[in-house]
Amino acid sequence: MTPDQSIASQIIELIQTEGIEVGSHLPAQKLADRLRVSRSPVNEALVLLHEKGLLTREPNRGFFLAKPVIAPLAEVVDGLGLAAQDIVTRVYFQIADDLLKGELPETSSELMLRERYGLTHTQLNAVLGRIAGEGWAERKPGYGWIFSTMLTTPDSLLQSYRLRLALEPAALLEPGFRLERKVLERCRAAEQHLLDGGIETDTADQLHDRGVRFHEALVEASGNPFFIDTIKRVNRVRRLLSYRSMRDRKRYVKHCRQHLQILALLEQERNDEASEALREHLRHTLDALAKIAGILQP
Structure with a gap:
C-alpha cells in the first residue's frame, strides 16, 4: 500500500509547531484526531516516517521521535523525499x-x-x-x-461564515476561557511562518490547516464542548470550498496580521477587544465573499 504522503508531511508539521521533543511518544489516535482523518492513514504515515529514520518504533508501545525537527518544514519534507505530491x-x-x-x-x-x-x-x-x-x-x-451537497455553493459558504461569526467571537467571552501560553506561542509562530514566505510556498493543505488550527485553538480555549464540536464539524467540510480560494493568496497577509493582533489582545487578557477583533476579521472575509464566490463558479 502506498501511504498518503501528505499525512506524513502534516505529522512533521505538528512535531514542529508543537515543539515535540526527541523521545516523545506519537500516539496514532491522537494524531488522527488532530489531523481529522482516520487512524489507518496515520499508521501508514508513521511507518513511512520510521522507514525514513525520523521515528523509532518500540514493540507494543508505538512510535517515538528519533531526531529533532529544526530545519524549515519545506527542507525537512524535501530531505525525506516527501515533497512530490502523491x-x-x-x-x-x-x-x-x-x-x-x-x-x-x-x-x-x-x-x-x-x-x-x-x-x-x-x-x-x-x-x-x-x-x-x-x-x-x-x-x-x-x-x-x-x-454531500453541503457547502458546494457560494451561498452555503456564506452560511458557514455566518455560523462562525455567531460562535467564534462568543467563545472568547466564555467564563472558562483560557488560552495556554504554549498554544498561543504555537499559533503566533504559525502566523509568522506564513508572513516569512509560507503564504507562497505552503501547499493548499498546509495553508488551510494552519487557518483551521488557529480558529479551533481559540474555540477550544473556551472550554465549551458545544462550541468546539460545532466549529470542528464546519471546518471538516468547508475545506471543500476554501481551498479553491487559495488561488489568490495575497489576502492571507492581512489575515495573518489580524490573527497576530487577536493573539496579542488575548495575551493581555483583553478578551472583549479580542472578541471584537475576531468579529471584524470574519466580517472582512464575508465582505470579500463576492470575490471568493467568483472563483467558485464553474
Whole structure:
C-alpha cells in the first residue's frame, strides 16, 4: 500500500509547531484526531516516517521521535523525499474540483471513480477514506458513494461564515476561557511562518490547516464542548470550498496580521477587544465573499 504522503508531511508539521521533543511518544489516535482523518492513514504515515529514520518504533508501545525537527518544514519534507505530491492528494483535490464544477455525479460507483481518475483499488480507498473522514461523502448501503451537497455553493459558504461569526467571537467571552501560553506561542509562530514566505510556498493543505488550527485553538480555549464540536464539524467540510480560494493568496497577509493582533489582545487578557477583533476579521472575509464566490463558479 502506498501511504498518503501528505499525512506524513502534516505529522512533521505538528512535531514542529508543537515543539515535540526527541523521545516523545506519537500516539496514532491522537494524531488522527488532530489531523481529522482516520487512524489507518496515520499508521501508514508513521511507518513511512520510521522507514525514513525520523521515528523509532518500540514493540507494543508505538512510535517515538528519533531526531529533532529544526530545519524549515519545506527542507525537512524535501530531505525525506516527501515533497512530490502523491496521487492520493492530487486526486482528492481533483474530485473536489469536479464536484464543485458539477462535473461529477453526486452518486458514483467505485468502478466509475477508479476509471475516471486512473486509480488502483487501494488508492481509491485512501482517497475516499480521507473524503469520508472530512464529512463530504459517505458510502451508500450496498453500492457506491454519495457526495454531500453541503457547502458546494457560494451561498452555503456564506452560511458557514455566518455560523462562525455567531460562535467564534462568543467563545472568547466564555467564563472558562483560557488560552495556554504554549498554544498561543504555537499559533503566533504559525502566523509568522506564513508572513516569512509560507503564504507562497505552503501547499493548499498546509495553508488551510494552519487557518483551521488557529480558529479551533481559540474555540477550544473556551472550554465549551458545544462550541468546539460545532466549529470542528464546519471546518471538516468547508475545506471543500476554501481551498479553491487559495488561488489568490495575497489576502492571507492581512489575515495573518489580524490573527497576530487577536493573539496579542488575548495575551493581555483583553478578551472583549479580542472578541471584537475576531468579529471584524470574519466580517472582512464575508465582505470579500463576492470575490471568493467568483472563483467558485464553474
